[in-house]
Amino acid sequence: MKTTGNTILITGGASGIGRELAERFNAQGNRVIIAGRSRERLDAVTSANAGILGYVLDVGNKDAVAAFAKRVVAEHPDINVLVNNAGIMVAEDVARARDLSDAEATIATNLLGPIRLTNALIDHLSTKSDAAIVNVSSGLAFVPLVATPTYCATKAAIHSYTVSLREALRGRVEVIELVPPAVQTELTPGQSTRDGYMPLDAFRAEVMRLFARLPxxxxxxxxxxxFLRHAEAEGRFEEALTALNDLARGQVPK
Structure with a gap:
């Protein structure tokens, strides 16, 4: 993926990892369009970064995704990169019957959202030079956090979907998976200051260096x-599962 001269659409671009990517790609000479649910947050990003444009979009709403895709392509026909970053993470207790509205919203946002938006834009992207799709998954796609099972399941599904998409689009659209560890963002309350999580600026810097590699x-x-991505391949899955969840419960792993 080339790192300058693109027109890049980033969902969930008003905060956290999405905002960091938007600001860095904008600074590198790309035209950046961000989408998110909050007009106030979008305006904060666009006001602070000349050249970034913001659109209100709830990727969990299939009708909104379809309408947005038509509008954004009509207004920005040079779009050649899609970054599916928007996501939500909610704690759940799967050991008892419960209201599943949070789980359903997580699936709609984290899984159906990227699938629907990719589907709505794929014919357009396939006609563009240097086209790319970046899907943001998670280290939790490979070793799950028991307290957030639907989130982890959606990210595992995004990983699998990305592998299939890469093969299907080989030679036409480059398909990349961005796999964050636990990063200090506001994905969950208090996460931006949580000890042991990777500082957002350090994550951004390392990610941009990796994007700059050729190929x-x-x-x-x-x-x-x-630690999470390679746990199963390295024969440490059970160890990683125990360590991750013990730490999440505030316990010291043995």
Missing amino acids: TPPEILVERVG
Whole structure:
């Protein structure tokens, strides 16, 4: 993926990882369009960064996705890069019957949202030079956090979907998976200051160095995420599962 001269659409671009990517790509000479649910947050980003444009979009709403895709292509026909970043993470107790509205919203946003937006834009992207799709998954796609099972399941599905998409589009559209570890963002309350999570600026810097490699790696993996990403292949899955969830419960792993 080339790192300058693109027109890049980033969902969830008003905060966290999405905002960091938007600001860095904008600074590197790309035209950047961000989409998110909050007009106030979008305006904060666009006001602070000349050249970035913001559109209100709830990727969990299939009708909104379809309408948005038609509008954004009509207004910005040079779009050649899609970054599917928008996501939500909610704690759940799967050990008892419960209201599933949070789980359903997580699936709609984290899984159906990227599938629907990719589907709505794929014919357009396939006609563009240097086209790319970047899907943001998670280290939790490979070793799940028991407290957020639907989130982890959607990210595992995004990983699998990305592998299939890469093969289907080979030679036409480059498909890249960005796999974050636990990063200090506001994905969950208090996460931006949580000890042990990767500082957002350090994550951004390492990610941008990886995007600059030639050829671009099919998976953008900062060093810290390797503990989860390679756990099964290295025969440490059960160890990683126990360590991750013990730490999440505030326990010291044995």
